[in-house]
Amino acid sequence: MKSLTKQSLFLLMILCLALKSFAQIHPNFTFKPEKPTNGQTVEMSYDAKGTPLEGKQKITSVVYQYINYKWVAADVPFSGGNNSWKASFKTPADCGFLAVKFKSDTLTDNNHDTGYFIMLQDKDRPGALAPGSYLGWGVARSPKTEMDIPGYMKFEGISDTATYMWFNQEITFNQANKSKLVVPYAKAVKNYLKDAATPKLRAAITFLTRTDATEDELLKARSISGNVMEDAKLKDSIDHIITTRFPKGSLARLAAFKNISTNKEMPAMVKAGEKFLADFPVAETNAEFDKENFINYGTVYQNIIVTGSYLDKNDDYLNKYINLLPYNILSTVFYKIVGIPYKRKDETDARLLAKTELLMSRYNYFLANQPADLAYLSPLEWKTNWEMERSKFEFIPYIGLLISAGKDEEAFKYTELAEKYLEYHDATVNNYYTILLQKRGETAHLKEVLKYSLYNNQATTEMLEMVKADYVKQNGSDKGYDDYLSKLKNPADKADFEKEVAEGMINKAMPEWSMKDMNGKVVSSKSLRGKTVILDFWATWCVPCKASFPGMKLAVEKYKNDKNVVFYFVDTEERGSTYKAEVMKYIKDNNYPFNILFDNTAAGSKQNSEVFDRICKEFTISGIPQKLFIDQNGKLRFISVGYNGSASALADDISTLVEMTKTAK
The missing domain is CATH 3.40.30.10 (Glutaredoxin)
Structure with a gap:
């Protein structure tokens, strides 16, 4: 182990030198002060020359802040011109590390997939880096950890050795956070040391299973023994400790969750699901344990709501649980209780609209209250993502149901929003748009929508009838109509299809x-x-x-x-x-x-x-x-x-x- 320690020290020295020479220096990106502290305002300068954004008239950015070991994105506009851009950004007091992405329309610059980074000093410890600084620098470039910034850059990743070193540095200089980081640290140790990691991992488990350990610490020990060490016997022994000390804790919740699916009849499954929710309220759950063990409260809500909608023919469960539905389950619930019956026409439009409006109220809640697990999207990115996803699915039946209910103005608002993202590539939305424009008497706009829809070959038979009627009106007959219609369509689409x-x-x-x-x-x-x-x-x-x-x-x-x-x-x-x-x-x-x-x-x-x-x-x-x-x-x-x-x-x-x-x- 002595030689290993020497090797580790040598690698650490190399990494520190690399950090000093590279981490804070970018030819196109500079900032002042040179060693900013957390809580301090940073003056950032961006030279777009030689980047994908050279010559652009407007530059903005997304600043990713590493706060409590989670990425939180902010929109930061830059002012200037002629490739010289500046912005001020006040760093949060609990932030350790920053990553920056520059944007102009659909183009981005992330320093050729090597990132623009700022490591922050600790305002409370002169000369020391802020908590999260070492690890932010490490995991931002290590996708294997699944702690990097989603979508920030395409990068194969630093070595297991380097990843381990940055974890080690973080824990060494921030001992108060070692329990919070122990599971990903254990994975990094295992990836680096392989079988030689066992003594370190056992030492961590010994600490996590001490007599005064919390349930969360014991669950972390369970995760390390089972998922990192793959030691079933050790995991079973920790399970025994957990069930003894916390008989109504997370393991009991896991058993109750698994029990739901053992009920083959839907009414029994609903009853078991409701008992699970009563016995183990979502507000008291351990989200990290749930994710690792596939406990999904959203699935429980979904099964209860869908069963009530189909079997009981009422929406009592939807009303009961609507404000508890997590964002990531909403689309599935919408599809099952609105999307399917809307397509099949086996429920009244009035009932479908009532369910849709309940679900849209929950969607709108999340639009205003961005889910924590999606904090890596900046507020503007989140709004765009939300609108784009709804335009592809939920808005389509919603618009049809609003039209059916005579709520044309509201339908028109959602149709225009949907077309912003679909860009006339969905025949159903195009059809709704033409119906509403026809009602509004906006003839010129109607012709424009028909033209764009036909160019993309996304038209309904009703729309084709509108086009033909207008052609006959303009020409006195339908002679030459087929040739006229053919010329309205993008010829490249046909050629591509034929090929x-x-x-x-x-x-x-x-x-x-x-x-x-x-x-x-x-x-x-x-x-x-x-x-x-x-x-x-x-x-x-x-x-x-x-x-x-x-x-x-x-x-x-x-x-x-x-x-x-x-x-x-x-x-x-x-x-x-x-x-x-x-x-x-x-x-x-x-x-x-x-x-x-x-x-x-x-x-x-x-x-x-x-x-x-x-x-x-x-x-x-x-x-x-x-x-x-x-x-x-x-x-x-x-x-x-x-x-x-x-x-x-x-x-x-x-x-x-x-x-x-x-x-x-």
């Missing part, structure tokens, strides 16, 4: 099949030889299948006069005795000009999926919607899966695949 699908063209024989249509007439693969055939496998319970039908209708109508192209919509994977009647009613009610085929039911099967099952096995596919493109010789050429939400894009994609299938050799 992509051409590389994946298939040339395999299709299994033979025969199925009956809605009139009971048998249609077979043999009878269709010589034609280009599109089989669209769908089911009445499949939401994306039915959502794609307006786009498929456009494609079918395009080829209605081409006798060599036939579309068949194959209803599959249905159960019960009424599905045929349901299919025929659905097709009739929606005025779809589709040729329907019913998949066969194999002997002993409970669903009609005989043909689809054989095709899935033959081509290793699964799930619906699945669209198969078969050439005139009975060879499968393309498979198209799913639906991206745009009727216009789907129709164009189908048309491209049809044409490529027709000419395949």
